[in-house]
Amino acid sequence: MITITRPSWTRDIWGWDPWRELDRLHREVSGIFGLPRLRRLAAYPPMNVHTADDDVVVTSELPGVDPSEVEITVSGDTLSIKGSRKPRELKEGEQWHRRERGFGEFFRTVQLPFTVDASKVSAEYTNGVLKIVLPRSEADKPRKIAVKSTN
């Protein structure tokens, strides 16, 4: 990515800020070229939320985690994921060349688009991707109300 140093005068002298326009343009162009626009959050693990009428599916990239140690809790329309990624321990005589993979504890809470039935939530962990299926609670489902004519 190209970094452009923004001169401090632009915004003051010109009502219109060409640098901001460039930023906006860059974002739009990235969108056109198939890179999904991501929310740049430093939250771990990263999540994608897929919604349908009757349920919501949350997927999360969480490689190298013991699934039995991941704690998923649901309450109303809130989903929380808690767990930890263990660091690689060196054996005797072993030394580091590179260490890029993060480790440590994580805890995240996301708000879902609707209230879910906590008893029907299911989760699976395949190839380092966690997938949680959360069915919408019956009480929350939209109800069609028939209009009676009274004449």
Added chain:
Amino acid sequence: MEDAKKNIEKAQAKDASLAERTKDRVIFTPAVDITEDSNNLYIYADVPGATEKGVNITLENDVLTIEAQVEEAPMEGYTRTYSEYATGDYYRAFTLNEAIDRDKIEATLKDGVLGIVLPKAEAVKSKKIPIKAG
């Protein structure tokens, strides 16, 4: 803060020497841990979503190339309402400065982590060059 971000986000590959792919997909650089002991070189790479079938490891002229393809199951009937990560393939190459016994390379894929054990060639292990006093 920026540093912390760098470590936990998947980095999109930006290697200019990488020839363009025919498939129009995003390619990520997997985060790796590399260690060494007297017998082996160990590489662990985070490749969430990659399947065994899609992993391709090659060693050619001291360059180790790791490729991992991700098969994404389409979520039919669902709308992606919130997105923090994109899916794509993984690619990374390393120059090894040590002779590797290429017949004994072993790779495993578990929980989205690719582990590669590269045994050092016997000749290298025992090669010790004595320095003669002049």
